[in-house]
Amino acid sequence: MNDATPTNQTPKIQIRGLRKVFGDKVILDGVDLDVGNGESVLVIGGSGSGKSVLLKCILGLLHPDSGSILVDGQEVVGLYGSALEEVRAKFGMLFQNAALFDSLPVWENVAFGLIQGKGMNREDAKIVALEKLASVGLNEDVAELSPAELSGGMRKRVGLARAIASNPEIIFFDEPTTGLDPIMGDVIDRLIVSCVRELGASTLSITHDMASARRISDRIAMLYKGKIIWSGPTKSIDNSGNPYVEQFINGNSEGPIQMQVRSL
Numbered sequence: 261m262n263d264a265t266p267t268n269q270t271p272k273i274q275i276r277g278l279r280k281v282f283g284d285k286v287i288l289d290g291v292d293l294d295v296g297n298g299e300s301v302l303v304i305g306g307s308g309s310g311k312s313v314l315l316k317c318i319l320g321l322l323h324p325d326s327g328s329i330l331v332d333g334q335e336v337v338g339l340y341g342s343a344l345e346e347v348r349a350k351f352g353m354l355f356q357n358a359a360l361f362d363s364l365p366v367w368e369n370v371a372f373g374l375i376q377g378k379g380m381n382r383e384d385a386k387i388v389a390l391e392k393l394a395s396v397g398l399n400e401d402v403a404e405l406s407p408a409e410l411s412g413g414m415r416k417r418v419g420l421a422r423a424i425a426s427n428p429e430i431i432f433f434d435e436p437t438t439g440l441d442p443i444m445g446d447v448i449d450r451l452i453v454s455c456v457r458e459l460g461a462s463t464l465s466i467t468h469d470m471a472s473a474r475r476i477s478d479r480i481a482m483l484y485k486g487k488i489i490w491s492g493p494t495k496s497i498d499n500s501g502n503p504y505v506e507q508f509i510n511g512n513s514e515g516p517i518q519m520q521v522r523s524l
């Protein structure tokens with residue numbers, strides 16, 4: 261399947277024929293996916309379907325067996341060292357568990373990439389961190405706390421502030437609402453949408469939370485058996501006409517998707 265971009269511009273990310281195998285397990289089996297400029301794409305798929313592997317291939321953390329990943333038209337498969345770092349500098353990422361260092365105060369977690377990655381001095385990096393924390397609704401008192409002192413929702417906010425700290429062109433959201441109650445999930449999703457809009461960033465996200473998926477994406481793509489088997493506007497997800505998508509979004513155990521359940 262060829263995943264057409266919604267505009268004629270060069271896509272921000274263009275993936276073609278991506279294949280990744282671990283031992284005898286084919287995880288990605290020819291993934292084709294585009295993320296347009298300023299577009300928010302969300303990948304759905306069952307546990308173990310390869311969503312994280314896909315993100316890791318784009319970030320160069322895993323090396324695909326074959327296929328192509330273009331970022332702004334530049335091939336990133338096979339890049340390493342400073343060339344890979346240059347591409348990675350375009351990305352921000354909000355990890356599932358926010359992945360904060362408890363040994364550093366909140367502001368330093370946000371400023372970490374600016375100080376370590378971009379060589380910014382601590383004073384300037386702190387100013388940026390405080391600005392970004394303010395943009396996700398956290399004040400200067402919170403900036404001095406340890407992440408261990410924060411609630412789950414606050415940790416996500418800090419993770420979001422860190423993801424946007426360097427004004428990235430592309431942001432990955434990995435399960436941004438996991439572990440939050442539905443109301444806090446909505447709050448975080450709204451923050452994500454407003455921060456992304458303000459930056460004009462393109463996003464690629466993965467989640468199991470369909471309410472969140474509907475809020476933070478323009479387009480949804482479904483990964484199944486190593487391929488994107490459906491992709492379409494988020495607003496048409498309920499009329500996909502695809503039995504795999506229907507089963508997934510309705511959470512039915514009955515349907516064409518065979519979940520592997522190991523009996524104990």
Ligand SMILES: Nc1ncnc2c1ncn2[C@@H]1O[C@H](COP(=O)(O)OP(=O)(O)OP(=O)(O)O)[C@@H](O)[C@H]1O
Pocket residue numbers: 282287305306307308309310311312313314
């Ligand atoms: N480094 C690795 N070495 C071997 N197998 C791996 C490695 N990374 C991932 N896998 C396997 O690849 C498959 C896909 O994993 P992945 O984490 O991408 O799934 P996922 O769709 O993100 O799942 P979930 O929704 O549960 O997070 C799994 O079977 C996993 O065990």
